[in-house]
Amino acid sequence: xxxxxxxxxxxxxxxxxxxxxxxxxxxxxxxxxxxxxxxxxxxxxxxxxxxxxxxxxxxxxxxxxxxxxxxxxxxxxxxxxxxxxxxxxxxxxxxxxxxxxxxxxxxxxxxxxxxxxxxxxxxxxxxxxxxxxxxxxxxxxxxxxxxxxxxxxxxxxxxxxxxxxxxxxxxxxxxxxxxxxxxxxxxxxxxxxxxxxxxxxxxxxxxxxxxxxxxxxxxxxxxxxxxxxxxxxxxxxxxxxxxxxxxxxxxxxxxxxxxxxxxxxxxxxxxxxxxxxxxxxxxxxxxxxxxxxxxxxxxxxxxxxxxxxxxxxxxxxxxxxxxxxxxxxxxxxxxxx
Numbered sequence: 001x002x003x004x005x006x007x008x009x010x011x012x013x014x015x016x017x018x019x020x021x022x023x024x025x026x027x028x029x030x031x032x033x034x035x036x037x038x039x040x041x042x043x044x045x046x047x048x049x050x051x052x053x054x055x056x057x058x059x060x061x062x063x064x065x066x067x068x069x070x071x072x073x074x075x076x077x078x079x080x081x082x083x084x085x086x087x088x089x090x091x092x093x094x095x096x097x098x099x100x101x102x103x104x105x106x107x108x109x110x111x112x113x114x115x116x117x118x119x120x121x122x123x124x125x126x127x128x129x130x131x132x133x134x135x136x137x138x139x140x141x142x143x144x145x146x147x148x149x150x151x152x153x154x155x156x157x158x159x160x161x162x163x164x165x166x167x168x169x170x171x172x173x174x175x176x177x178x179x180x181x182x183x184x185x186x187x188x189x190x191x192x193x194x195x196x197x198x199x200x201x202x203x204x205x206x207x208x209x210x211x212x213x214x215x216x217x218x219x220x221x222x223x224x225x226x227x228x229x230x231x232x233x234x235x236x237x238x239x240x241x242x243x244x245x246x247x248x249x250x251x252x253x254x255x256x257x258x259x260x261x262x263x264x265x266x267x268x269x270x271x272x273x274x275x276x277x278x279x280x281x282x283x284x285x286x287x288x289x290x291x292x293x294x295x296x297x298x299x300x301x302x303x304x305x306x307x308x309x310x311x312x313x314x315x316x317x318x319x320x321x322x323x324x325x326x327x328x329x330x331x332x333x334x335x336x337x
Contacts, residue, residue, distance in 0.1 A: 001026075001079035001121060001234070002026060002027055002079060003026070003028075003079045003080075004026050004027070004028050004029075005076055005078035005082070006018055006021075006031070006081075007081075007082070007084055007085035008031075008126075009030025009047070009084075010030065011032065011084060012046075012187055013126070013183060013225065014032070014085070015047075015049075015050065015187055016223060016226045017084070017229055017230070018056065019226075020223075020226050022054075022056055024230070025055075029056075029059070029072075029076040030047075030050065030056065030057070031058075031059050031069065031085065032058070032059075033063065034047075035087075037087065037092070038189055038190045038191055042187070042190070046187055059072045063103060063106070063107025063111065064103070064106055064107055069114055070114040073114045073115070073118060074114070078118070078120055079120065080120060080124065081115050081123050081124065082124045082126075083108060083111045083123070083124065083125045083126060085107065086103055086104050086108075086126065087100045087104055088191075089191055090154070091296065091297075092153075092191070093156075093296065094151075097152050100152055100156045104153075104159075105159055105163070109163060111123075112163065112167045116167060120173070121174065121236065122174050122175075122176065122233060123174065123176075124175070124176045124177075124229065124233065125161075125175065126180060127157045127178060127260065128153070128154060128179055128180055129181045129182070129301045129303065130149065130150075130153060130154035130298070131146045131154050131157055131161065131179060132144065134148035134150055135148065138301075138302040139218075139302040140301065140302060141249070141304045141307075142179070142251035142259075143251055146158060150297075150298060151297075154296075160177075161177050161260060164177060164258065165253060165258045168237075169253070169255050169256035169258070172239070172257065173257070175237065175259075176232055176236075176259050176260070177258075177260040178228075178229065178263050179264075180220065181218040181219075181220050181262065181263065181301055181302075182220060183220050184219055184220070184221065184323060184324070185221050185223060185326065186327055186330035187222075187330070194327055197275065198282065198327065198331050201282050201284050202284060202332075204287070205287070207288060207289060209271065209275070209289060210292065210297065211271070211291075211293040211299060212292070213288070213290060215271045215293075215299055215300065216270055216271065216299070216300035216301070216302065217268075217269055217300070217301055218264040218266065218267060218268060218303045219323065220303075221316065221323040221326075223318070224265070224317065225263050227316075228308055228312065228314060228316065229263070231311075232261060237253075239253075239256055240252060240253075242254075243255075249306065249310075250310075251307065261307055261308050262304060262307065262308060263308060263316065264303025264316065266302075266315065266316070267319075268301075273320065277325075278324055278328065280324075280325070281321075281324050281327075281328035
């Protein structure tokens with residue numbers, strides 16, 4: 001595979017993935033709506049860096065514009081499609097729920113349709129650890145039942161998993177869905193805790209610590225995450241000869257060339273340890289404003305990344321102190337602090 005189409009290319013993860021693919025010699029075409037959910041200037045600066053690279057092309061348009069998306073993909077003729085574009089954020093889904101339906105469901109369906117029409121060799125779709133919802137048995141495994149989502153954002157992502165499975169079955173479209181676990185790193189999103197906490201701590205402002213700090217996350221450094229995506233591009237699922245042919249622990253569908261894969265560090269990190277990593281990197285002490293959990297949030301996430309290792313031989317391994325030190329260094333440089 002030499003030509004890869006990436007939606008959400010100006011986004012946090014999309015930017016890092018495109019950088020990696022270009023460095024490895026792939027032709028990459030990005031697609032992004034450049035929406036104002038967060039600072040568009042940050043997106044423009046990411047995009048400007050990509051546009052200086054040989055082998056990169058870009059189209060600015062919305063996923064909901066099926067005709068534009070289909071024509072753009074057809075002109076590029078991708079071997080693989082990595083669909084990262086989405087309306088993100090658990091909390092914002094309480095304020096603007098319809099945007100999640102149009103972007104995450106309608107937009108993803110348009111990507112699936114165009115991929116089917118073009119006969120792409122591999123469609124890869126971004127999902128989220130939030131689909132595990134109210135599950136309490138951890139670490140989360142891809143073969144766990146996921147029927148108890150607690151936010152609309154998670155519900156739309158679970159819906160795209162189900163939609164893509166049906167398309168893989170009906171049209172023999174090899175599809176991999178990956179579930180991300182709390183991704184962070186340079187060029188990150190301003191609505192995420194690493195960005196918000198770093199900004200507040202450096203300014204001497206208090207940080208809102210939900211769940212009174214009794215929360216855990218599986219923090220995944222962004223360069224580890226995109227390396228895993230890159231390797232999964234080559235791990236094309238095949239329809240098994242029979243349900244019995246699916247190996248134990250593999251999420252491969254018994255009736256379709258479809259699989260879901262966790263991408264996480266495989267380590268449950270306490271919120272207090274995460275804040276301590278920022279304090280160490282900034283040299284400042286956080287002022288904690290302890291609060292109740294927010295609607296749609298979960299107490300903990302923790303990935304079993306064994307399937308990723310079996311498929312690619314790789315697992316994320318950047319620890320939270322190393323990762324947050326790199327993020328804080330980028331933040332200070334970007335904002336000239």
